[in-house]
Amino acid sequence: MFSVLNKKQIEYIYNTYMIFDFPSDELKPLNLLLKMVDEGLCTYYALFDERSQVLSYFGLCVKNRFALVDYLAVNPEFRGQGIGTKTLNFLKETAKDKTILIECENIESSDNPEEREVRRRRIVFYERSGFKDSNVKARLFGVDYILLTYPQDATQVKNGYKEVYLSMLGKEMYDKHMEL
Numbered sequence: 001m002f003s004v005l006n007k008k009q010i011e012y013i014y015n016t017y018m019i020f021d022f023p024s025d026e027l028k029p030l031n032l033l034l035k036m037v038d039e040g041l042c043t044y045y046a047l048f049d050e051r052s053q054v055l056s057y058f059g060l061c062v063k064n065r066f067a068l069v070d071y072l073a074v075n076p077e078f079r080g081q082g083i084g085t086k087t088l089n090f091l092k093e094t095a096k097d098k099t100i101l102i103e104c105e106n107i108e109s110s111d112n113p114e115e116r117e118v119r120r121r122r123i124v125f126y127e128r129s130g131f132k133d134s135n136v137k138a139r140l141f142g143v144d145y146i147l148l149t150y151p152q153d154a155t156q157v158k159n160g161y162k163e164v165y166l167s168m169l170g171k172e173m174y175d176k177h178m179e180l
Contacts, residue, residue, distance in 0.1 A: 001048055002045050002046070002047050002048075002090050003046055003048060004043055004044070004045055005044040005045060005046055005057075008036055008038060008051060009044075009046065010030075010033060010034065010037065010044050011030060011034070013044070013046060013054060013057050014030045014033065014074075015030075016054075017054060017057065017073065017075065018071055021071075021073040021076075022071060023075070023143075025141060025142060025143055026141070026143055027071075028104075031040065032068070032106060032168075033059070033070075034142035036061060036168055038164070040114075041061065041062065041063065041167050041168060042058075042059050042060065042061040042062075042168075043059065043060055043062075044058070044059040044070075045057065045058055045059070045060070045091075045094070047083065047090070049089055051144075053075070055075050055078050055083050056072070056073065056074045056075065056078075056083050056084065056086075056087040057071070057072070057073060058070065058071060058073070058087060058091060059071055060091070060094065060096060060170060061094055061164055061167075062095070063158065063160070063163045063164040063166075063167045064160070064163060065099055065102065066098060066099050066101055066160035066161070066163060066164055067095040067097055067098035067099070067100050068101045068103075068161070068164045068165075069091065069100060069101065069102045069103075072088075072091070072102070074087065079171055082123060085129060087149070088109050088126075088129045089129075092129075092132075092150060096163070097148070099149055099151070099158065099160060100149065101134075101147055101148070101149055101150040101157065101159065101161055102126055102131060102132075102147070102149075102150075103138070103140075103145040103146075103148075104119065104122055104123050104126065104145060104146050104147075104148055105119050105143065105144065105145060106119070106137065106144040106145055106146050107119045107120055107123070107146075108144075109143075111145035112170070118179070122159070123146075124139040126148050127148070127180065129150075130149060130150050130151070131148040131149060131150045132149055132150070133147075133148055134144060134146075134147045134148065134149045134157040134158075136157050136158050136161065136180070138178065138179065138180050139178070139179040139180075140143065140160065140165075140177060140178050141177045142177075147161060158180060161180065162174075162178075162180060165178055
């Protein structure tokens with residue numbers, strides 16, 4: 001069952017899963033995530049099994065008509081069982097009136113063949129679920145991303161992405177760490 005996470009649950013998932021599921025240069029500090037929740041900008045969700053074990057989790061950071069996915073991951077113990085697809089379907093239902101934005105590490109920015117393949121498979125997974133490449137590229141805190149959107153007829157993606165990040169980071173931090 002999917003649940004909205006309280007701050008204690010977010011802290012648990014951050015310290016138990018996020019720090020292992022995401023590279024440190026892509027991970028926002030926990031206090032920033034909790035601040036975004038306090039400000040009503042982001043809501044974090046998790047899918048739990050009957051034993052309250054975390055199967056998947058993600059955040060949605062919403063500004064106007066855009067919803068940026070923040071840290072979507074499936075517990076490694078449960079990958080390949082359809083949980084990622086179930087999570088994306090729930091995400092699309094939750095953000096049904098918004099244009100959904102997903103950041104994926106740019107394949108071209110890695111020289112490592114194995115890492116390039118992981119990135120390619122991740123993008124293909126999202127594309128199978130209806131997401132499309134928006135042709136918007138960004139560099140955030142030194143990491144190169146491409147931006148995928150759902151639905152595919154999204155307009156003003158670049159401006160929406162900027163709006164969300166300005167709300168999350170503030171102008172000074174945005175100007176210092178975001179290239180769009």
